[in-house]
Amino acid sequence: MGDAEIIPIGTRGRPGRGSGTARPSSAARGLAGGKPKPAARVSPVPDPADAPAAPPKPRKAPPPRKVRPTEPHTEPHTEPLSERAPGPAPATTAEREPLGGITPGEWLGAFQFAAKEVFGEDWEPQLARFLAFLRRRVTGAYAVDEYGFDAEVTDRFLMTALRPIAEKWFRIEVIGADNIPAAGGALIVSNHSGTLPMDALMTLVTVHDATGRHLRPLGADLVFRMPVVSSMARKGGATLACNEDAERMLAGGELVGVWPEGFKGIGKPYAERYKLQRFGRGGFVSAALRTQVPIIPLSVVGAEEIYPLVGNVPSLARLLGIPYIPITPFFPWLGPLGLVPLPSKWLLEFGEPIRTDAYDDGAADDPMLVFDVTDQVRETIQQSLYSLLMKRHSVFRGNPPE
Amino acid sequence: MSANGLVVLVTGVSRDLGRRYARALAASDGVDRVIGVDSVPPRGDMGDVSFVRADIRNPVIAKVIAKEDVDTVVHMSVIATPGSAGGRHTMKELNVIGTMQLLAAAQRAPGLQRLIVKSTSTVYGASSRDPAMFTEDMEPRRAPRSGYAKDAAEIESYVRGFARRRPDVRVTMLRCANVMGAHVQSPLTSYFRLPVIPTVLGFDPRLQFLHEDDLFDVMTRAVHDAPGGTFNIAGDGVIMLSQAIRRLQRPTVKLPGFAVGSLGSTLRQARLADFSPEQLGLLTYGRGIDTTRMHASLGFRPRFTSAEAFEDFGRSLTPTGGYAVRLVDRAAELIGSAAPEVTGAGRG
Numbered sequence: 247m248g249d250a251e252i253i254p255i256g257t258r259g260r261p262g263r264g265s266g267t268a269r270p271s272s273a274a275r276g277l278a279g280g281k282p283k284p285a286a287r288v289s290p291v292p293d294p295a296d297a298p299a300a301p302p303k304p305r306k307a308p309p310p311r312k313v314r315p316t317e318p319h320t321e322p323h324t325e326p327l328s329e330r331a332p333g334p335a336p337a338t339t340a341e342r343e344p345l346g347g348i349t350p351g352e353w354l355g356a357f358q359f360a361a362k363e364v365f366g367e368d369w370e371p372q373l374a375r376f377l378a379f380l381r382r383r384v385t386g387a388y389a390v391d392e393y394g395f396d397a398e399v400t401d402r403f404l405m406t407a408l409r410p411i412a413e414k415w416f417r418i419e420v421i422g423a424d425n426i427p428a429a430g431g432a433l434i435v436s437n438h439s440g441t442l443p444m445d446a447l448m449t450l451v452t453v454h455d456a457t458g459r460h461l462r463p464l465g466a467d468l469v470f471r472m473p474v475v476s477s478m479a480r481k482g483g484a485t486l487a488c489n490e491d492a493e494r495m496l497a498g499g500e501l502v503g504v505w506p507e508g509f510k511g512i513g514k515p516y517a518e519r520y521k522l523q524r525f526g527r528g529g530f531v532s533a534a535l536r537t538q539v540p541i542i543p544l545s546v547v548g549a550e551e552i553y554p555l556v557g558n559v560p561s562l563a564r565l566l567g568i569p570y571i572p573i574t575p576f577f578p579w580l581g582p583l584g585l586v587p588l589p590s591k592w593l594l595e596f597g598e599p600i601r602t603d604a605y606d607d608g609a610a611d612d613p614m615l616v617f618d619v620t621d622q623v624r625e626t627i628q629q630s631l632y633s634l635l636m637k638r639h640s641v642f643r644g645n646p647p648e
Numbered sequence: 649m650s651a652n653g654l655v656v657l658v659t660g661v662s663r664d665l666g667r668r669y670a671r672a673l674a675a676s677d678g679v680d681r682v683i684g685v686d687s688v689p690p691r692g693d694m695g696d697v698s699f700v701r702a703d704i705r706n707p708v709i710a711k712v713i714a715k716e717d718v719d720t721v722v723h724m725s726v727i728a729t730p731g732s733a734g735g736r737h738t739m740k741e742l743n744v745i746g747t748m749q750l751l752a753a754a755q756r757a758p759g760l761q762r763l764i765v766k767s768t769s770t771v772y773g774a775s776s777r778d779p780a781m782f783t784e785d786m787e788p789r790r791a792p793r794s795g796y797a798k799d800a801a802e803i804e805s806y807v808r809g810f811a812r813r814r815p816d817v818r819v820t821m822l823r824c825a826n827v828m829g830a831h832v833q834s835p836l837t838s839y840f841r842l843p844v845i846p847t848v849l850g851f852d853p854r855l856q857f858l859h860e861d862d863l864f865d866v867m868t869r870a871v872h873d874a875p876g877g878t879f880n881i882a883g884d885g886v887i888m889l890s891q892a893i894r895r896l897q898r899p900t901v902k903l904p905g906f907a908v909g910s911l912g913s914t915l916r917q918a919r920l921a922d923f924s925p926e927q928l929g930l931l932t933y934g935r936g937i938d939t940t941r942m943h944a945s946l947g948f949r950p951r952f953t954s955a956e957a958f959e960d961f962g963r964s965l966t967p968t969g970g971y972a973v974r975l976v977d978r979a980a981e982l983i984g985s986a987a988p989e990v991t992g993a994g995r996g
Contacts, residue, residue, distance in 0.1 A: 381980070386891040389955075390886060396888075477852035486780065
């Protein structure tokens with residue numbers, strides 16, 4: 247993308263030592279000339295250039311040793327010094343101006359070419375639509391639903407950003423997508439794994455692409471306590487995982503996703519991969535029973551391997567008020583690079599819907615029944631996890647065509 | 649005395665909303681007399697409302713109710729900010745002790761038939777553990793510990809106590825969302841009137857608004873033929889804070905939560921804006937109230953949605969930002985054919 251950060255190596259032609267400080271070296275100050283003060287320092291500089299003995303130098307000498315360009319910048323500084331020191335400041339010319347010689351016509355041509363490249367042949371209506379979208383966004387003339395779900399921004403940005411990860415990085419393979427009803431309320435219950443809730447995001451985009459419906463995830467309250475994450479979650483259609491919201495969404499005919507293992511599932515050590523944890527308190531089952539919507543078990547294989555959790559820092563996690571601090575073979579050792587998930591091959595299997603409309607009205611208030619249904623869902627997911635693991639050839643490679 | 653019309657006592661008429669409501673009520677059918685009560689005289693025109701200067705914190709109010717043969721009491725003098733009262737202590741006195749005295753007087757009045765209390769959706773609080781939409785039966789996730797929200801919660805508990813002791817009186821409690829209107833002075837309207845609006849970094853709360861006309865309508869309806877009980881009152885739909893500010897075309901400055909809070913208290917101390925501490929919770933986590941009961945059993949349909957109420961409020965403000973809009977418009981102008989499509993983009 248265009249926002250790649252350019253990390254300068256060396257001084258990029260500017261006076262200075264390449265050590266990051268804006269203050270030019272005394273040699274360069276001497277070169278600039280004009281001012282009498284730096285001129286006084288010109289004489290001591292050339293001699294001790296290789297031996298850093300001058301009083302201000304000892305503090306600044308170590309940084310260049312860390313930065314690579316130590317060798318290139320000591321030479322260029324000493325060489326031009328001898329050549330250019332007697333001359334005046336370097337001359338600048340009008341041709342240096344980068345936009346100088348381009349006529350408006352050329353600009354327009356370039357713009358049209360760029361627009362054609364980006365939006366295709368019918369770029370004019372495309373661009374107009376894009377501008378209309380932009381205007382709608384900056385004037386706030388769009389609608390959100392009562393949970394704060396912004397369908398437009400979800401489709402345009404969130405889904406577009408997640409799709410290549412799902413298709414190219416994890417090469418998600420979907421089994422049984424036709425078990426998701428095309429209309430009406432339904433509750434998708436999935437296993438949870440992978441240290442970061444990447445599986446939830448991938449399920450979002452997979453369900454959307456398979457059925458055209460938006461999956462509305464139920465998130466832990468930590469999600470709504472964290473800045474940035476909270477506003478993105480609401481815009482992406484999430485709401486708090488509580489009975490009130492689950493029932494409200496299901497009654498409103500939404501397709502709701504829930505990960506009942508919560509932090510126990512997502513933050514379990516790598517050694518316990520694909521072992522389902524306790525399924526919460528079964529609140530999701532009572533919500534489904536109350537609203538009489540089908541429960542669709544979803545088994546995700548592959549998400550366990552993206553960030554193998556080998557350690558945790560419980561004391562620091564408690565201090566920060568978060569459930570765990572993950573330590574993986576790459577994080578935090580490689581810094582942000584350690585956040586790149588391993589490209590495991592994913593399998594998503596949507597199981598057969600478990601109907602809840604056959605139970606009578608008071609079923610949701612019968613704890614034993616709720617436990618039974620919860621166990622049934624959990625067993626279903628665990629069984630299909632095992633069978634998917636048997637089917638899987640390798641963690642990273644897809645199955646070879648037979 | 650009252651032929652067949654009602655005799656209504658309205659508290660809190662010196663403030664703008666109360667005064668205009670009392671006037672509207674006096675002009676409506678089926679109301680014989682409206683008596684406005686407040687501790688300070690109202691500034692504007694009172695119309696047919698007869699004003700009685702009385703402090704609801706002392707027992708004079710009982711005499712007024714008895715002497716005027718009041719059959720309906722509308723309590724709307726719950727104030728949201730210490731600024732207008734002159735300190736948090738006075739505010740609490742006015743809100744809580746005032747309500748207690750009023751209810752004590754009302755309990756002794758045999759002719760009383762209706763009590764309408766304008767409460768606020770602030771009683772639900774605002775936190776990260778909130779459900780998306782609060783129904784009337786839900787409790788706040790964290791009991792309010794200070795300020796307006798605590799006052800409102802205490803007032804509601806006194807009103808519930810009154811309803812238990814006087815089952816013959818029909819008690820209607822209206823939990824209204826933030827009222828919006830060109831003349832409304834409230835912590836939230838003064839927040840939106842700031843030239844540069846501070847928002848909490850990384851949070852985008854959901855807000856609901858109620859237009860002032862709808863407030864008057866629903867309270868008039870409550871006087872005439874409302875069932876007893878508690879009702880959430882808000883315009884339809886929700887609007888995100890970021891969206892609201894974009895519609896106002898005002899620049900924002902994003903600050904961490906604690907900085908918004910301290911900026912708010914600085915503004916309050918400097919009397920630049922009526923920023924209440926509870927507002928920080930609202931501006932961080934937002935709040936939604938479910939209005940199913942308002943539609944179904946109160947039969948009230950607000951004329952303004954939340955977004956429309958806010959738009960109407962925004963008309964009274966001049967935009968101080970809007971650079972992005974102008975930039976997009978200029979780009980659209982440059983590409984001539986884009987113009988018709990741009991105007992065709994409807995408001996969602």
